[in-house]
Amino acid sequence: MIHSLDPAPSAQAAMLDGATPLTQLGVIRVEGEDAAAFLHGQLTQDFSLLGLSEARLAAFCSAKGRMLASFVGFKRAHDDILLVCNRDLLAPTLKRLSMFVLRAKARLSDASENFQVFGLAGGGVPAALPTAVWSQWRDGQVSVVRLPAAPGAVRALWVAPVGAAAPTATALAEPLWQWLEVQSGVAMLSQPVVESFVPQMLNYESVGGVNFKKGCYPGQEVVARSQFRGTLKRRAYVVHAEGALVAGQDVFSEGDPDQPCGTVVEVAPHPVQGFDAIVSLQTSAAAAGGLRAGSVSGPHLTLLPLPYSLLEDI
The missing domain is CATH 2.40.30.160 (Elongation Factor Tu (Ef-tu); domain 3)
Structure with missing residues (x-):
């Protein structure tokens, strides 16, 4: 979908290629032997069957079914799950989710300062990443999640601990990443x-x-x-x-x-x-x-x- 205002295809391909830090996103970490079961009972997607090569788009809803937050969630290990969401929702969401832990063996924390998050587009997406949307590819401590494509550009989410080498792709302007987010038609709650x-x-x-x-x-x-x-x-x-x-x-x-x-x-x-x-x-x-x-x-x-x-x- 390249409407009349869009650049020529060759110029667009070059423009929508690279990596950008996504500082507007934060990370909730859920650890413990009941981490997947706990999230399975709170979110709209299946986390009990979540594998290490997969990710989930999910919403956290009120009792009236209204969305309080949305996440891209994936496992770093069987007892270690990360939920990536907009930072402006992280604190109230973490507080509300924590209210439901009760006796579950799950620990929830704001891990935003422990992880760096990048958006990858075009040639910045690793060739090893499976083509299925919401698949995950691991390279040591680095997790890469295939996001829904925007017309004209494949996309992925890159997450790694602070201190890991940043993606080597060329710099992608952050407003262009936000435009690709909109063009994908998949909204993240704010x-x-x-x-x-x-x-x-x-x-x-x-x-x-x-x-x-x-x-x-x-x-x-x-x-x-x-x-x-x-x-x-x-x-x-x-x-x-x-x-x-x-x-x-x-x-x-x-x-x-x-x-x-x-x-x-x-x-x-x-x-x-x-x-x-x-x-x-x-x-x-x-x-x-x-x-x-x-x-x-x-x-x-x-x-x-x-x-x-x-x-x-x-």
């Missing part, structure tokens, strides 16, 4: 949109973020009911706007200016002009068009194709 969505409102069931066969977790009944009792009425979309957008901003439809029909979830400046974003919208409003950010006189939003199929459409 503070402005906490408790705004059940996972399906961000397409998590279609991108590997929800397992409907696992046991109970907070909000599980709401999440399951949203999936199996009627058509999903709100979905995530990728959009372009000429004006500035911010996470948490309301989206309005010109056909119904009195109440918002959606929310801006994640934003990045477009490499050439304007802004791209992931927005969660009522499906009826997306079909009707005439979308504006902030108010009915705000920036016009142009819907872009999603880079993946929705589960209900497969």
